[in-house]
Structure formats: structure tokens, C-alpha cells
Amino acid sequence: MAPGDILIDVKGVAKHYGAGETRVDALRSVDLQVRAGEVIALLGPSGSGKTTLLNIIGCILAPTAGQLALDGETVFDGRWLRDDLRRLRLDKIGFIFQAHNLLPFLTAGENVALVLDLAGAPAAMGQARARELLDYLEVGHRAGEKPAHLSGGEAQRVAIARALANRPRIILADEPTAALDSQRAQLVMDLLRKLAAEQEACIVTVTHDEKIFDRFDRLIHLRDGHLVQT
Numbered sequence: 001m002a003p004g005d006i007l008i009d010v011k012g013v014a015k016h017y018g019a020g021e022t023r024v025d026a027l028r029s030v031d032l033q034v035r036a037g038e039v040i041a042l043l044g045p046s047g048s049g050k051t052t053l054l055n056i057i058g059c060i061l062a063p064t065a066g067q068l069a070l071d072g073e074t075v076f077d078g079r080w081l082r083d084d085l086r087r088l089r090l091d092k093i094g095f096i097f098q099a100h101n102l103l104p105f106l107t108a109g110e111n112v113a114l115v116l117d118l119a120g121a122p123a124a125m126g127q128a129r130a131r132e133l134l135d136y137l138e139v140g141h142r143a144g145e146k147p148a149h150l151s152g153g154e155a156q157r158v159a160i161a162r163a164l165a166n167r168p169r170i171i172l173a174d175e176p177t178a179a180l181d182s183q184r185a186q187l188v189m190d191l192l193r194k195l196a197a198e199q200e201a202c203i204v205t206v207t208h209d210e211k212i213f214d215r216f217d218r219l220i221h222l223r224d225g226h227l228v229q230t
């Protein structure tokens with residue numbers, strides 16, 4: 001794989017929820033390609049389908065129709081083509097969620113190292129990588145704390161470190177900077193851009209945060225279940 005290769009390929013993806021009178025067409029027919037090194041934003045009003053699309057790309061939600069290929073491999077075509085979606089997510093995808101979802105009974109450092117542990121890496125390697133990432137995000141001094149003792153911004157940076165721990169090529173983020181002040185939001189975006197370039201990864205971010213719009217290569221708007229690129 002080289003920079004510029006297509007890491008996410010969404011073709012004709014539709015998703016509806018419910019049936020009959022309660023049916024909601026969240027995505028109608030969406031085509032989207034994202035290449036290695038690209039950092040893109042998904043924008044759109046509430047209910048326009050941003051989270052639905054992010055969850056489909058993350059193999060958390062099955063489309064109603066269409067195809068999805070990740071890193072050159074078709075993973076959905078009318079049905080999931082792999083039965084080990086958990087493994088696929090562990091290997092290829094890093095998630096940064098709005099609610100940071102850190103495990104409350106583990107320290108910040110353990111939360112990050114856990115990802116590598118699950119992927120089968122030796123414990124010492126997981127701890128070293130956790131330390132490196134937490135230091136990089138300027139939260140290394142909090143590595144021994146449980147999430148309940150972290151501020152919102154600190155917890156979010158730990159969650160970002162966790163998403164990056166496994167060096168995924170596809171990073172999906174839902175409002176990653178919502179809990180951060182302007183300076184830190186830009187720092188986090190600059191870090192994500194640097195990582196995307198270094199690791200030949202791509203980043204898809206749902207955001208409403210205007211202060212980081214200039215950090216994206218493309219802004220993609222969702223309207224009524226369709227994409228409009230700018």
C-alpha cells in the first residue's frame with residue numbers, strides 16, 4: 001500500500017431503519033472513497049446520517065444495500081463477507097467516540113495498552129506504546145489514573161491514544177475535539193494529520209467544530225441521506 005491508495009470505498013450504500021410508516025431513510029445512495037493520508041470531515045445537520053455512515057464504515061452497522069471495501073478488501077456486499085468482524089476492527093480501524101468509553105476499572109495507561117493486548121502483542125510492548133502516545137498527547141503524567149479522576153479533555157486524549165495504539169490505517173472519529181479548548185482541538189487535529197501522513201492512514205471525522213475546519217483535506221456534507229462534497 002502506498003499513499004493515495006483507496007482505504008475506504010463505499011459504493012451505493014443505503015441504510016433505512018424501521019419499516020412502513022415509521023421507516024427512516026438515513027442513507028439513500030452514498031458513494032465515498034477515502035485515500036491513504038487523507039483527513040476528511042463529515043458535516044451535516046442533526047439526523048442527516050453522519051453517525052450511521054461512520055458506523056457502517058466501522059463495520060458496526062450493516063447497510064441495507066450497497067458495498068463496502070476497506071484497505072482493498074470487500075467486506076460487505078449485500079451481507080458481511082467476513083465472520084470475524086471483531087478481528088477486522090482490531091486490525092484495521094481505530095475509533096474515537098464522542099463519549100470516550102474508557103473502561104472505568106483500568107488506568108489510562110492500561111486502557112491504551114489493552115488494545116495491543118487484545119491484538120496479541122507482548123505486555124511490555126503495549127505499555128511502552130501507551131506511554132509514548134500518552135506523552136505525545138501531553139497526558140503521560142496521568143497514565144496511572146482511573147478515568148473518573150481525569151478531566152473531560154484528558155479522558156478524550158486518552159481515548160485518542162487508545163484509538164491510535166494499534167497503528168490502524170482507518171481512523172473514525174465522532175466529534176473528537178468537542179471536549180477540548182480551541183488550542184488543544186487544533187493540536188489534536190495536527191497530531192492526527194501527522195499520524196495519517198506517517199502511517200499512511202486515513203481519518204474520517206464527524207464534527208460540528210468550526211475551529212478545526214481548516215485542518216481537513218475535504219469537507220463532505222450529508223443532506224437527506226446524500227453526500228455533497230466541497
Ligand SMILES: Nc1ncnc2c1ncn2[C@@H]1O[C@H](COP(=O)(O)OP(=O)(O)OP(=O)(O)O)[C@@H](O)[C@H]1O
Binds near residue numbers: 025046048049051052
Ligand atoms: N437505531 C435507530 N433506529 C431508528 N432510527 C434511527 C436509528 N439511528 C438513527 N436513526 C435515524 O436515522 C437518521 C440518521 O441518524 P444519524 O444518527 O446517522 O444522524 P446524525 O447526522 O449522526 O445526527 P446527529 O448529528 O444528531 O448525531 C435520523 O433520522 C435518526 O433519527
